[in-house]
Amino acid sequence: MAKGAKNVLQTWWTNVSKPNFRETSEDGPGLPLSNYTTTERQTPPRGRLPDKRAPSSHLTLHQFLYIAGSHGIGALIISGGINFALAYAMYTTTDDPIRLWQFPNTLAGDTAVTVIVQCLMTWMIEMIIVNRDLRKGNIQPIGFISEPSSTQRLSRWARWFMLLDQSKQQRKRRGSAKRKALYVLAQVVRALLVAFVSFCILFGPSVGILTAVGSKVGAGGDWVYASRWAPEVFKLVLGGVLAVMTTPFFAMFWMVKCGWNGGIHEAVMINGNEYK
Template sequence: MALKEKLSKNAYFFYYFILMQGIGSAIISGGIEFAIAYGMYHGRRRVKMWRFPHTMAGDLVVSLWVQVGLTWVLEEIFIGWDFCCGSACEFPHMDAICNYVKKKKALYWYCEVEYGMLPRERGPQGFKQYLKDLFLPERNMSRGHTKKYKLWLWLVRKAMRCLSWGLLLFIFFWPTTLGIMVAPGTKYGRHDYSYNSYPFPQVMKLIFGFVLGLICTPFTVAVVIIRNETYTRMVDSGELEEEWPSEAGFEGSPEERKQDQLLMPSESASVESKC
């Protein structure tokens, strides 16, 4: 029996969303940032807040944007697949959340509801087909275009959302971090501060990565789950046309599409254990 079936809805939400995607992601992010900072700064004479080449302020900016972008791409892939397999959690008051997203045009656009996925029994039958519909969707503005155009459109859509979310984090998160860094720093010149090469930069990056992961990952996970839940409900109610099963997700000649469809059951069986 799957863990989701053993636990209550609220308990599984806590396990999946809070522990795995929140705290688990934060620990991994913090550990990666610690390792990167160790490689960058250990053995240097002094590390400065602003002055190149070893600038903590610049390092934090790059880390923030890279982490936001990578998190968004990875969660789009893996959380979306979890939803298709039925292993993603469901938020409390999901019906109210989905209805609210449908009514608010800005949220509807941001969550990309029309690019949502259906559960696997009605949607993609294998991981390969899932990736095809994720990156090369045959719907909305992507319909009828080349693979290259669809992929670029996917990147543009995600970049717009990453930039808006990253900008919000940058405005509130980065200045706060620099303000905290002033206290343990040693005044260097008129406007700069210096730090030892170990352990301050490593510990600072660990805390920075941990807190950023604790905020960034759950937000991205929530966007993906809410998108798919809203899309599924709108398909069920007839507000949106169901994209699966259809030939929209298959490209190539009719013979290739037929071959893909024949392969789907075996692909589905091969990923059964993962779901």
């Protein structure tokens, strides 16, 4: 009798102290299932964040600081500093004159290249950083923006841009090298679209500012610049303004997309698994 009671107590203690974990839990990966039923879920331990956080019903203070702070002001400082350093290294070590339009040192051409390259790099970096934070639970997905429908033309374009329908299909299949390559290509296309819009907004004012600070040589000639400090300051301002325009938008892109996907981050979309 005593031996039987002891075995029952040992079995009970084993079940309580070692809860059953199942990776396909509907609430989140690795969350313990109830020891008594397969439908009840235990509350996750304090201090531990699940892989999938519920999208927010409003813009929280943490989300605002995340978007405007580290991905806004922080991006301005980093991008502006990098562009300043690159311009200093480029224009102070050349013997060719620095002009507005004419090669080899053309500030107008530098403006176009900066917009394209920075948009591409920022998109890829934000895709990695923001989805890592979403995966770790460091930031909550945005859930208060309504998902566009597939009935109107503008809404269908928005769904295409946000990769919504493609993401839902990928969740049903495992990833492959071809699918991942196509996914990266899709990101490049969207980054180039943002670069095109940014170029249309920034190129005109940039040329206007450069004509104001440059020195025109001869009638109908080009504008020329000293190697210090006009090109460097111009690139600093251009890189900073472009970062403020695009980086918060890119961060919100992934946060909103994660919210529309029910809190599932983009690393899952790439691999085609329900959880990573």
